[in-house]
Amino acid sequence: MITSKHIAKITALLVCLSLFACVMIVYAAGVNQNKKVMDYESKLFGDEILTIDIRVDENEWQEMLDNAIEKEYISADLVINGELFNTVGIRTKGNSSLSQVVSMDDSDRYSINFKFNYYVKGQTCYGLDNFCINNLLGDTTYMKDYLSYDIMKYIGVETPLMNYASVTVNGEDFGFCLALERYEKSFLDRVYDTSGGQLYSVKTTMGQGENFAENDAGQNGAAPNNQENPESSTNGQQDAGGQSRQGNQGQPDSDDAGAQLEQPDNQNGGMGGFPMGGMGGRGGGDLVYVDDNISSYSSIFNNAQFLKNSDKDKQRVITAIKNLNEGTNLEQYFDVDEILRYLAAHTVVVNLDSYTSGMAQNYYIYERDGKITVLPWDYGLAFGGFQSDSASDVVNFPIDTPVSGVSMEDRPLINKLLEVPEDKDKYHEYLRQIVDGYFVSGVFAETVMDLDAKINNYVKNDVSAFATYEEYEASLPVFIELGTLRAQSIDGQLNGTIPSTTDGQNSEKDALIDASGINLSALGSMMGGGNRGEGDRGEGGFGGMGGMDRELIQKAMPILQENGGVISDEVKKQLLELGLTEEQIVQAAEMTNRMPGGNAANQQSKAASANTLDPTYAVSVFVSLILLTGAIIFIMRAKKTY
Numbered sequence: 001m002i003t004s005k006h007i008a009k010i011t012a013l014l015v016c017l018s019l020f021a022c023v024m025i026v027y028a029a030g031v032n033q034n035k036k037v038m039d040y041e042s043k044l045f046g047d048e049i050l051t052i053d054i055r056v057d058e059n060e061w062q063e064m065l066d067n068a069i070e071k072e073y074i075s076a077d078l079v080i081n082g083e084l085f086n087t088v089g090i091r092t093k094g095n096s097s098l099s100q101v102v103s104m105d106d107s108d109r110y111s112i113n114f115k116f117n118y119y120v121k122g123q124t125c126y127g128l129d130n131f132c133i134n135n136l137l138g139d140t141t142y143m144k145d146y147l148s149y150d151i152m153k154y155i156g157v158e159t160p161l162m163n164y165a166s167v168t169v170n171g172e173d174f175g176f177c178l179a180l181e182r183y184e185k186s187f188l189d190r191v192y193d194t195s196g197g198q199l200y201s202v203k204t205t206m207g208q209g210e211n212f213a214e215n216d217a218g219q220n221g222a223a224p225n226n227q228e229n230p231e232s233s234t235n236g237q238q239d240a241g242g243q244s245r246q247g248n249q250g251q252p253d254s255d256d257a258g259a260q261l262e263q264p265d266n267q268n269g270g271m272g273g274f275p276m277g278g279m280g281g282r283g284g285g286d287l288v289y290v291d292d293n294i295s296s297y298s299s300i301f302n303n304a305q306f307l308k309n310s311d312k313d314k315q316r317v318i319t320a321i322k323n324l325n326e327g328t329n330l331e332q333y334f335d336v337d338e339i340l341r342y343l344a345a346h347t348v349v350v351n352l353d354s355y356t357s358g359m360a361q362n363y364y365i366y367e368r369d370g371k372i373t374v375l376p377w378d379y380g381l382a383f384g385g386f387q388s389d390s391a392s393d394v395v396n397f398p399i400d401t402p403v404s405g406v407s408m409e410d411r412p413l414i415n416k417l418l419e420v421p422e423d424k425d426k427y428h429e430y431l432r433q434i435v436d437g438y439f440v441s442g443v444f445a446e447t448v449m450d451l452d453a454k455i456n457n458y459v460k461n462d463v464s465a466f467a468t469y470e471e472y473e474a475s476l477p478v479f480i481e482l483g484t485l486r487a488q489s490i491d492g493q494l495n496g497t498i499p500s501t502t503d504g505q506n507s508e509k510d511a512l513i514d515a516s517g518i519n520l521s522a523l524g525s526m527m528g529g530g531n532r533g534e535g536d537r538g539e540g541g542f543g544g545m546g547g548m549d550r551e552l553i554q555k556a557m558p559i560l561q562e563n564g565g566v567i568s569d570e571v572k573k574q575l576l577e578l579g580l581t582e583e584q585i586v587q588a589a590e591m592t593n594r595m596p597g598g599n600a601a602n603q604q605s606k607a608a609s610a611n612t613l614d615p616t617y618a619v620s621v622f623v624s625l626i627l628l629t630g631a632i633i634f635i636m637r638a639k640k641t642y
Contacts, residue, residue, distance in 0.1 A: 038190045040126035040181075043081070045161035049458065050179055052133070053079040054090065054112075054169045061169065065108045068092040069099070073118055078125075085125055089118025096526070097137045097380075109175045109464040111135045113182070129186045133165050133177035139380050140467040140475040140524035142459060143451055144349075145178055147483075148379035150447060152345045154438050155430050157338065158191050159376055164455055176455070176462040183305065183364050183375060197368030198313050199305035201377070202285045203361035285360035286406075287413050289325040292318055300365060316370045327416045335373035340423060342374050343414060344430035347402040348490065350394050351382035353526075355413065358405045374413070383482060385525050391518035395485045399431060399493045400424075400500040431490055439487030445480045452476055467524065478522045482515070489513045556580060556588045 056076035073089040092110040113132045116123045149159045160181035167174040283299030290296040320333035354362045364375035384394035408415040418424045492498030499505045
């Protein structure tokens with residue numbers, strides 16, 4: 001029998017412990033966010049489209065355009081959403097996209113990099129040190145990059161922030177572009193709450209990386225005034241701000257470094273990739289272990305993002321690569337879960353100007369304390385825009401051998417992880433989450449339509465665009481259909497009704513989804529381009545949908561999705577009242593029905609997190625419940641004695 005004085009003490013103790021556990025829950029939830037909130041997130045990459053006016057000396061601007069291939073920085077003032085930033089370093093960027101624009105007689109629409117601390121030490125744009133605008137060459141939809149990163153974010157991959165930007169030069173229209181945060185110090189601070197570690201922009205050894213060239217001696221060995229000095233750090237790590245500020249000397253970018261190569265015949269299954277080994281095998285971009293010599297991995301180390309990058313730093317990466325190829329200590333040397341999420345999203349969007357083809361490029365390695373993760377980059381040629389023979393190849397791209405033109409053994413980052421049964425299961429789980437949560441739920445189609453509502457008028461008035469306004473409008477339903485069929489194929493591959501390997505698909509072609517009705521070129525491609533004339537900017541409808549405009553589609557699709565694509569008398573009545581014709585109703589229903597499992601019961605909120613529950617958070621909740629339950633039981637069962 002417990003006396004009353006002990007009951008009070010024990011009850012008070014249990015209540016205090018429960019309160020402590022609740023505090024830990026709140027703390028764990030905050031830790032799980034793992035990100036700072038930076039001013040530039042809302043000011044540059046919020047809901048509103050950016051306005052950027054580049055105020056620059058006309059002669060210097062023209063000289064930069066005339067010598068665009070050199071990628072040399074000039075000084076300019078930027079007015080961003082009405083706020084002035086002085087003395088910003090600007091230069092052209094890109095590789096094949098840059099070369100294509102150089103070859104055009106009627107276009108100077110280059111992608112441009114903005115480096116705020118190039119001339120002025122410590123200068124940022126609301127805390128951001130560097131961002132770029134992409135000219136969207138080869139992307140008629142204006143959305144491939146955006147949607148690829150959005151899918152990456154949905155499944156929990158760290159990505160650069162993005163937004164659209166209406167750009168002028170000295171008040172004159174320049175173009176409507178995609179703005180992207182660059183992987184530098186501000187990104188690391190925002191995502192990892194540190195500026196330590198090393199970043200490498202991985203690409204083929206056809207040329208040096210843009211940032212590596214900036215870290216080199218510069219022309220005549222000179223650097224701009226007020227150059228920011230790199231800071232020292234311990235254990236081979238360095239502050240990410242420590243890079244020199246010289247011009248690029250015309251070295252190719254990581255953005256699309258391989259896209260100018262001639263496409264060979266497909267020699268190894270899958271889509272039109274490079275032959276075995278590919279270009280990437282020459283410099284370590286394939287992550288195949290060669291030896292311990294730093295020179296064997298030039299595709300990685302020649303493109304180090306930061307100036308302070310010692311041999312010790314590089315050897316840590318080589319050690320990780322060696323363990324990867326041996327299949328040992330994977331969790332110690334690689335952020336396996338993060339990479340599996342990346343591989344799942346990357347497989348969904350079918351971007352072959354990347355690690356998964358002979359190019360073995362266009363991704364970043366972030367190494368800190370000997371552990372590596374992979375960061376996505378350059379998805380302007382995703383959704384079959386590079387080396388894709390047909391829409392059916394894109395739609396049915398195999399999830400368990402997601403390479404083209406090379407063997408799985410040539411891509412150990414994929415092969416070795418998927419050899420582990422638990423990791424392969426987790427990879428499949430992430431694919432399932434993307435299919436169900438992003439495509440089946442209607443998020444993909446809704447996002448395309450939402451983006452169209454946001455940018456349509458800007459595209460219509462984009463005087464320097466590489467495609468006509470009508471081509472843009474016509475591309476969107478094709479884009480939705482391609483994404484829908486791609487998700488349908490992945491669903492079948494996960495369920496076993498469609499082969500999930502290249503060999504299996506080659507032997508069971510009848511099991512594949514037929515996408516022959518999709519005109520892949522309508523979305524733009526590697527060599528796509530060409531300016532449009534004034535007469536092309538019309539009021540056209542949401543192309544390919546019987547003249548139905550985007551507002552009608554935005555209103556009609558939710559009604560059809562709620563009813564599982566079934567056109568009942570009531571649904572038909574609602575759609576007719578909206579202004580659709582019977583032909584348009586049938587077309588909209590067909591699009592809805594092509595979404596695998598597309599009905600209201602399966603819909604999920606786009607805002608729902610795809611991440612698994614943080615273990616610390618789960619344990620805190622469990623302990624708190626136990627303590628609270630114990631306190632209640634103790635009080636109920638205890639008896640007072642007098």
